[in-house]
Amino acid sequence: MKSILPTLVLAMLTAAVAPAAGQPVGAVPVIYSSDLHHPPNDPDDHFDLATLFALPELDIRAVILDCGRRQLAQPGEIPLRQMMAITGRRVPWAIGLADPLKAPNDDGRDQPAEFQRGLGLILSVLRAADRPVTIITVGSLRDVAAAFNRDPQLLREKVGRIYVNAGNAAGPQDEYNVTLDPHAFRCVMESGLPIWYCPCFGEGGPSGSACEDPRGGYGTCWTLPQERVFERIRRPLLAYFLFALRPMPAPKQPEAPVHQPAWVDNIDPEWRAQTWAHYRCMWSTASFFHSAGRRIYRVAEDDYQALSAAQARSRRIGASAIVKAFHFEPVRTVFDEAGALTVHDAPVGSPTKIFRAPNRALYSTAMRSVLAHLLGKL
């Protein structure tokens, strides 16, 4: 007969390490802002949307379809409706402001009414919230910045965290998400709100140059061989990705076409081989796991899963299996006169934290593994 002692010791150990300091208990109310489009500009937003929906700990209170004017021609509504059909989850959503803010203190009030709904949704979700709300942005900061300028006190009271997936860790801010709305980025970074800064690229260099080996380990960029995900996922989710990637024109009606078998079957073998083997640049995945309070566990040789403390306990996976694939450090960020951002050390209580993954090989390997596992369950 097996002794229950090792199990008890394991349970005590795991209980002692989780949840991590500052992690909320229970479902986290989330406002999600994405420059999601169909046809896509970059289908990484499709992977991010699937990741968001695959984490039940994240209570999606609003999806803002960012870059409102472009949403008219390339509606993110299509993949969003597909994702809601696949998962059976219904979430409130709206398109965001049409154009970039004119200054860091612009509240967007002079933009057309049809583009004010995203901003209105952010404000109404925050007003109704009975717990701190997490905001995750994977596009521009436009609507979040305008909401702050509209009602700064509301955001100070109700926003628990903002995960900002944008920018370079330091230096000129020529990263794509920043260039969508530079004033909005500056507004949010200087807001004094609790920023969990996830710079897309590492210190210094221009966009794209510092993906694999950024100096200092800053920068969230990693690469996903698409076959890692496509080989594991169910047909409706595969159809969702292939519909985005082929690419097909936006349908005439905004009501999204529900996935169809034809999108998966009868694919040109050459196109399929290229698409499966394609390495996609990814950025935001870690912010979803972190906001959900999950940690990365090594479950086998080169095999990792992002698990909640309860999931790890139920699977008898001990704290010794936790790997530090990435972490956040307190910093102070400062814009110089030319608009370049510099990052400085700060005490633990700083409202701004920065993403860091010094061991790039571990980070990249772990992200590939955890995303494939997670989406395989959706």
Ligand SMILES: [Ca+2]
């Ligand atoms: Ca994006």
